[in-house]
Amino acid sequence: MNFVWKRLLATLPSLAGVVVLTFLLSHALPGDPAAYFAGPAADANSIAEIREKLGLDRPLVEQFFYYVADLLRGNLGKSLTTGQPVLTDLVDRLPASLELSAYALVFAIGCAIPMGVLAAIRLDRPADHACRVIVTVCAAFPTFFIGLLLVYVFYFLLGWAPEPLGRLNEILYTAPPRVTGAYTIDALIAGDGEVFRAALAQLVLPAISLGLFALAPLARITRAAMLESLSSDFVRTAHASGLPTSKVLFTYAFRNSLLPISSVLGMVFSFLLGSNVLIEQVFGWQGVGAYAVSAVLASDYAAVQGFVLMMALLYILLNLLVDVLATLIDPRVRFEG
Amino acid sequence: MSDHLTISDLNLEFRTRHGTVRALEDVSLTVRRGEIVGVVGESGSGKSVMAYSVMGLSDAAADIKRGSIVLGGMDLLTTRGEAMRAIRGREMAMIFQSPRTALNPIRKVGRQIEDVLLEHAAIPRRDLKKAAIAALERVRIPDPERRYNAYPFELSGGMCQRIMIAIALACSPSLLIADEPTTGLDVTTQAVIMDLIRDKSRDSRMSTLLITHDLGLAGEYCDRIAVMHAGHVVEIAPTDVLLAHPAHPYTRQLLAATPTPDSTIDTLSSIGGQLPDLRRELPPCRFSERCVRKMPQCDLPPLPWTELSSDHLVRCRVPL
Numbered sequence: 001m002n003f004v005w006k007r008l009l010a011t012l013p014s015l016a017g018v019v020v021l022t023f024l025l026s027h028a029l030p031g032d033p034a035a036y037f038a039g040p041a042a043d044a045n046s047i048a049e050i051r052e053k054l055g056l057d058r059p060l061v062e063q064f065f066y067y068v069a070d071l072l073r074g075n076l077g078k079s080l081t082t083g084q085p086v087l088t089d090l091v092d093r094l095p096a097s098l099e100l101s102a103y104a105l106v107f108a109i110g111c112a113i114p115m116g117v118l119a120a121i122r123l124d125r126p127a128d129h130a131c132r133v134i135v136t137v138c139a140a141f142p143t144f145f146i147g148l149l150l151v152y153v154f155y156f157l158l159g160w161a162p163e164p165l166g167r168l169n170e171i172l173y174t175a176p177p178r179v180t181g182a183y184t185i186d187a188l189i190a191g192d193g194e195v196f197r198a199a200l201a202q203l204v205l206p207a208i209s210l211g212l213f214a215l216a217p218l219a220r221i222t223r224a225a226m227l228e229s230l231s232s233d234f235v236r237t238a239h240a241s242g243l244p245t246s247k248v249l250f251t252y253a254f255r256n257s258l259l260p261i262s263s264v265l266g267m268v269f270s271f272l273l274g275s276n277v278l279i280e281q282v283f284g285w286q287g288v289g290a291y292a293v294s295a296v297l298a299s300d301y302a303a304v305q306g307f308v309l310m311m312a313l314l315y316i317l318l319n320l321l322v323d324v325l326a327t328l329i330d331p332r333v334r335f336e337g
Numbered sequence: 338m339s340d341h342l343t344i345s346d347l348n349l350e351f352r353t354r355h356g357t358v359r360a361l362e363d364v365s366l367t368v369r370r371g372e373i374v375g376v377v378g379e380s381g382s383g384k385s386v387m388a389y390s391v392m393g394l395s396d397a398a399a400d401i402k403r404g405s406i407v408l409g410g411m412d413l414l415t416t417r418g419e420a421m422r423a424i425r426g427r428e429m430a431m432i433f434q435s436p437r438t439a440l441n442p443i444r445k446v447g448r449q450i451e452d453v454l455l456e457h458a459a460i461p462r463r464d465l466k467k468a469a470i471a472a473l474e475r476v477r478i479p480d481p482e483r484r485y486n487a488y489p490f491e492l493s494g495g496m497c498q499r500i501m502i503a504i505a506l507a508c509s510p511s512l513l514i515a516d517e518p519t520t521g522l523d524v525t526t527q528a529v530i531m532d533l534i535r536d537k538s539r540d541s542r543m544s545t546l547l548i549t550h551d552l553g554l555a556g557e558y559c560d561r562i563a564v565m566h567a568g569h570v571v572e573i574a575p576t577d578v579l580l581a582h583p584a585h586p587y588t589r590q591l592l593a594a595t596p597t598p599d600s601t602i603d604t605l606s607s608i609g610g611q612l613p614d615l616r617r618e619l620p621p622c623r624f625s626e627r628c629v630r631k632m633p634q635c636d637l638p639p640l641p642w643t644e645l646s647s648d649h650l651v652r653c654r655v656p657l
Contacts, residue, residue, distance in 0.1 A: 233435065234438065238441070240425060240426070240431040241425065241452070
């Protein structure tokens with residue numbers, strides 16, 4: 001527990017950095033927010049009035065303190081496009097993105113780790129070569145292209161998948177009462193099997209297209225880490241002690257590979273949150289990625305700022321989680337930390 | 338004493354990209370019940386390759402061409418898979434150099450001992466921990482209950498080697514192979530570890546094959562010593578005979594290169610030349626190119642075993 005507190009303290013400088021950056025970002029971007037707020041018909045006088053009202057005529061440092069004070073009160077400003085507070089918008093949409101990323105990650109882990117382990121055990125044999133081909137193909141195609149391809153094949157040609165239009169077909173089903181915001185979980189909580197299945201069906205294609213992208217780095221690191229463990233002295237000792245092959249592979253080799261795998265896992269998950277931006281566009285997914293894209297297109301700075309800040313927070317939390325995971329896997333980390 | 342491990346005419350090759358390496362040629366060696374036999378030679382002489390082929394842990398590129406390895410009546414070279422795995426850890430065990438890396442870094446040492454016990458000893462699960470602690474006690478680890486929960490990185494190198502010995506001896510094997518067990522340990526720890534190995538083999542009449550490059554160490558602890566050079570066993574004799582009357586020129590030069598309390602760096606001799614490249618065609622005596630006593634008949638095959646006494650064999654045409 002002590003370790004977690006220490007790590008939490010260590011995230012404070014990065015948090016401060018993020019806040020400064022997002023603040024500067026809004027001031028470095030082209031365009032005058034006061035002019036946007038005033039609208040196209042406003043004259044120079046009313047723009048100046050709005051600038052004063054928004055506090056934009058004060059020194060930068062003073063503005064920064066107002067910005068931080070607002071942040072501490074949970075005020076991220078108002079979105080120009082939705083007219084709602086940015087915080088409300090983000091809280092509304094974040095579960096959709098997290099749900100999608102989580103399913104994608106589960107899919108990627110489920111495929112990549114067995115593949116990497118198999119490739120390492122069958123080094124330079126057909127299974128290894130097959131894994132290499134799959135990994136290369138997955139890494140070579142951009143996510144949105146795979147997304148479109150999957151939609152074309154499984155929705156348009158085969159008709160197996162539901163329409164790629166959002167998280168749930170709102171005409172046939174009603175969204176479950178909101179508890180976590182993730183439809184599949186909320187449907188389970190509400191005990192509604194039908195909605196659960198419908199929400200899951202909507203998730204399959206976007207989760208796979210997103211997951212395929214995460215598969216390559218995970219499979220590669222699993223193979224490399226397994227190869228290293230398998231050639232280590234302690235695996236030789238385990239063989240010399242006549243331990244069963246399954247025990248040598250899993251208790252000795254695989255558990256020792258988990259540390260590098262978990263650190264790549266954290267990285268991959270943050271990549272996934274980033275590539276959500278594309279996949280959410282392709283599948284009409286009402287997540288924060290799609291929200292950020294429309295905010296950028298509309299020069300909605302408060303929304304962009306809020307999005308960047310939230311993503312940074314997520315990354316920091318994720319890194320913390322990976323570090324805690326590392327201490328659970330490897331006792332040596334606990335002592336160095 | 339009867340022969341417990343018999344290696345006869347072992348020929349082993351490595352297929353590599355750059356040709357075939359004839360790593361072992363006609364290697365023969367016996368270890369009797371309860372005996373400690375040292376295998377001495379410089380790096381690359383084939384000591385470890387021989388040890389690994391006894392354990393059945395040879396590299397995938399290794400190809401045993403000829404010969405047999407028999408342990409207590411079982412032919413190890415025809416034993417495969419599960420049957421071989423059942424012998425490893427129970428009938429024969431091995432300890433390695435660099436004990437720190439030879440132990441699983443993220444598993445409690447007590448659990449690593451339990452892994453072996455669970456596999457080979459008929460001990461009910463609830464008694465495992467007690468048995469593991471008893472195994473720690475047998476290798477004279479102070480406070481074994483506490484050490485049971487230690488991870489290898491929390492222990493010193495000497496302590497880790499004791500854990501390795503505890504793992505190796507957990508199921509009371511009849512053969513222990515110790516591959517450079519004290520390399521990298523300081524001299525005091527080295528003596529402690531070697532005393533432990535000797536006492537254990539005396540107590541339980543366990544045969545021990547001690548692989549080392551240190552002739553001084555082998556001289557102190559072994560009953561008999563086999564000297565290896567470039568994949569050949571060149572001389573084998575009881576320790577006192579070998580040290581007092583070496584018959585092979587290589588053994589004599591090795592002895593001259595072993596430091597004694599009286600020797601200084603200037604009086605210590607070194608062996609000229611280096612190990613021959615085992616990929617090319619070699620003369621019958623692989624030492625002949627480094628030998629100061631080389632004679633024309635040395636190039637005529639075959640290389641004979643000369644029996645100086647019933648226990649003293651040397652592979653030289655013109656022994657000293």
